[in-house]
Amino acid sequence: MMAVLNASDEVEQLVLRNTGLTDDLLWNLVEVLKRSPSEVTLLNLNLNRIGPFGAHVLLDLVRAKPQVQGIHIFGNKLRDYGVQILVNGIVELQEQTASEAVLQDSMLLQSDQLLQSDQDLQYTMPLQSEQHLQQAMLPQSEQLFQSEQHLQHTVPLQSEQHLQQAMALQSENPLQSEQHLQHTVPLQSEQQVNPDLLVSLSATWGSLSIFTLLELDIGGNGLASDGLRLLAAYMRHYSSLQYLGLAQTSGADLAAWKELFDSLKENSSLTHIVLDESSLGDPGVRMLADVLRVSVSLRQVDLDRNGISDVGGNDLMGALLCRTQCPLSHLSLQENDISPGLMRRIQEEVKNT
Numbered sequence: 001m002m003a004v005l006n007a008s009d010e011v012e013q014l015v016l017r018n019t020g021l022t023d024d025l026l027w028n029l030v031e032v033l034k035r036s037p038s039e040v041t042l043l044n045l046n047l048n049r050i051g052p053f054g055a056h057v058l059l060d061l062v063r064a065k066p067q068v069q070g071i072h073i074f075g076n077k078l079r080d081y082g083v084q085i086l087v088n089g090i091v092e093l094q095e096q097t098a099s100e101a102v103l104q105d106s107m108l109l110q111s112d113q114l115l116q117s118d119q120d121l122q123y124t125m126p127l128q129s130e131q132h133l134q135q136a137m138l139p140q141s142e143q144l145f146q147s148e149q150h151l152q153h154t155v156p157l158q159s160e161q162h163l164q165q166a167m168a169l170q171s172e173n174p175l176q177s178e179q180h181l182q183h184t185v186p187l188q189s190e191q192q193v194n195p196d197l198l199v200s201l202s203a204t205w206g207s208l209s210i211f212t213l214l215e216l217d218i219g220g221n222g223l224a225s226d227g228l229r230l231l232a233a234y235m236r237h238y239s240s241l242q243y244l245g246l247a248q249t250s251g252a253d254l255a256a257w258k259e260l261f262d263s264l265k266e267n268s269s270l271t272h273i274v275l276d277e278s279s280l281g282d283p284g285v286r287m288l289a290d291v292l293r294v295s296v297s298l299r300q301v302d303l304d305r306n307g308i309s310d311v312g313g314n315d316l317m318g319a320l321l322c323r324t325q326c327p328l329s330h331l332s333l334q335e336n337d338i339s340p341g342l343m344r345r346i347q348e349e350v351k352n353t
Contacts, residue, residue, distance in 0.1 A: 002032050011038035021048035027057050034064040042070040046217070052082035059089035062211065066097055070215030074245055080227035083218055087230055090213055091238050097211045217245030219274065225256035232256075235270070236263035243272045247302070250279040254287075261287045265294050272300035276332075285312035292319035292328070300330040313338040313346060320349045 005011060014033070021029070026045070033040065043058070050058075050073060062068050071086075078086065223231075228249065235241070257280065264270060280288070285308050292298065308316075313333075320328065331350045333343065 005036040009037035013042040015044040018047040023054040030061040047075040050076040055082045055085040066209040066211035072217040075220035078221040215243040219247035224251040228252040228256040232259040232263040245274040247276040274302040276304040282312035289315040289319040304334040308336040
């Protein structure tokens with residue numbers, strides 16, 4: 001594996017599922033990956049033994065390979081602390097790369113304006129103007145001197161202000177990142193980058209890598225209420241995720257689940273969420289049904305083995321009937337306590353829509 005990564009530039013998806021990977025082994029792997037010519041976009045490290053230190057190692061890799069769009073680490077040992085490290089690092093890197101893109105955009109704009117000003121100097125000299133004729137007769141060295149003076153004043157003040165704002169944004173981001181690491185739940189910053197902007201920047205900037213995480217699976221990591229609340233803040237303010245895996249997250253209370261589900265009501269990017277074996281029961285599913293009534297992006301939901309009865313099933317059915325404009329394409333409810341008749345109507349509603 002190490003030899004392949006060292007030599008090959010064709011590895012896009014690295015799958016090391018259930019390989020006994022520890023933090024130390026992950027560190028060795030990441031050191032090779034950072035030097036690899038391959039541009040890995042997906043990491044599947046499910047069912048290993050990666051702990052909180054491994055979250056630091058993963059962030060080190062993503063800083064070196066910001067084209068990574070998917071991190072799957074289901075069934076590891078991150079717990080709340082490891083998830084905090086990972087999520088805060090993701091936020092920091094998203095803001096940093098987006099700010100660098102804005103700064104580069106401003107510099108390119110200024111360069112284009114200088115080039116246009118230079119072209120204007122070459123073609124806007126009216127022959128009928130005596131003053132311009134005299135200027136044309138000046139020695140070449142004096143013409144160059146006056147052109148340089150003209151160039152100093154042809155950049156619009158608006159562009160200078162734009163560049164100063166972008167540089168200020170970049171200098172403030174490290175302070176914001178330190179504040180994120182000091183809190184269990186990341187705080188919304190005044191200079192927060194719109195998650196939708198991250199996706200558009202990634203699509204338009206070919207030479208500059210904008211880090212935009214689209215898939216994250218942190219299920220089966222012993223996540224409890226504090227970790228779920230932190231994730232809720234991330235989903236509300238910073239996330240561009242399209243896929244979120246939270247299977248086997250049974251250690252969080254209903255209040256934490258409510259915070260997460262409330263954050264999803266405002267989220268416009270998430271299309272698929274996996275909640276298998278998370279002990280949601282009927283109360284948790286009712287909160288999820290409220291999300292389904294208003295979310296226009298969420299299209300796929302997995303709820304296997306959650307102790308859902310006909311009470312929760314009816315809540316889901318009511319939500320499905322409200323989604324006439326944005327129907328679900330997938331709803332998995334295997335091994336719950338929903339009666340066969342109701343289950344059949346739910347699946348027919350998903351299929352018909």
